Amino acid sequence: MLNExxxxxxxxxxxxxxxxxxxxxxWIWHSPELAxxxxxxxEASHHPVVxxxxxxxxxxxxxxxxxxxxxxxxxxxxxxxxVATLMLxxxxxxxxxxxxYLSSRFSYCWTPRGLTRKVMDKLERRGDFLxxxxxxxxxxxxxxxVNFAAGLLRLPLSTFVMAAIIGLAAKxxxxxxxxxxxLEAMESEEAVSPNVIFPLVALTLLxxxxxxxxxxxxxxxxxxx
Numbered sequence: 001m002l003n004e005x006x007x008x009x010x011x012x013x014x015x016x017x018x019x020x021x022x023x024x025x026x027w028i029w030h031s032p033e034l035a036x037x038x039x040x041x042x043e044a045s046h047h048p049v050v051x052x053x054x055x056x057x058x059x060x061x062x063x064x065x066x067x068x069x070x071x072x073x074x075x076x077x078x079x080x081x082x083v084a085t086l087m088l089x090x091x092x093x094x095x096x097x098x099x100x101y102l103s104s105r106f107s108y109c110w111t112p113r114g115l116t117r118k119v120m121d122k123l124e125r126r127g128d129f130l131x132x133x134x135x136x137x138x139x140x141x142x143x144x145x146v147n148f149a150a151g152l153l154r155l156p157l158s159t160f161v162m163a164a165i166i167g168l169a170a171k172x173x174x175x176x177x178x179x180x181x182x183l184e185a186m187e188s189e190e191a192v193s194p195n196v197i198f199p200l201v202a203l204t205l206l207x208x209x210x211x212x213x214x215x216x217x218x219x220x221x222x223x224x225x
Contacts, residue, residue, distance in 0.1 A: 136167025
């Protein structure tokens with residue numbers, strides 16, 4: 001299990017890597033020289049083994065505290081928003097359960113600090129369905145923190161799972177739709193059309209809002225006011 005300082009640094013590097021990967025996809029992937037590679041990737045992405053592998057990778061990375069953006073960029077660019085949302089939700093909920101069981105199992109040897117400690121304090125006072133769901137929907141808010149905090153507190157599993165399903169499904173639907181719309185527009189050579197610009201601006205604003213909310217939580221210790 002990752003400690004919080006190393007996990008935070010790793011999160012930043014993974015986020016930077018995901019952004020670079022997306023930029024490379026947008027500017028290079030649709031060139032004529034890569035047409036055969038693109039065709040192969042489109043065909044391979046619909047193979048059952050590839051689908052299952054992408055979901056498992058997302059589940060494992062979330063279970064050990066890595067960000068969900070890893071699974072997002074493995075899935076969202078290659079599937080329709082509906083299919084991508086389903087895959088992302090299954091993978092992230094499975095990862096949430098894995099993190100919940102890991103943290104509850106090893107709670108005796110883990111002293112939470114920083115953001116995890118503050119989220120624990122909030123969930124200890126108010127760990128109902130709506131609060132957990134709101135934390136899931138917050139853009140850019142680290143799911144691993146919610147997962148580990150819930151496991152350390154041993155919150156009711158049924159509420160934890162339902163909040164994860166609903167909150168994450170709503171969030172992934174927005175992300176998957178924005179990414180799919182942007183890539184479709186790129187394929188139709190409308191790189192500067194509103195269909196491309198607006199989703200990317202929306203994603204940027206969501207990530208900036210999430211970063212601001214996280215800093216506010218870390219500074220004040222009040223995740224939801």
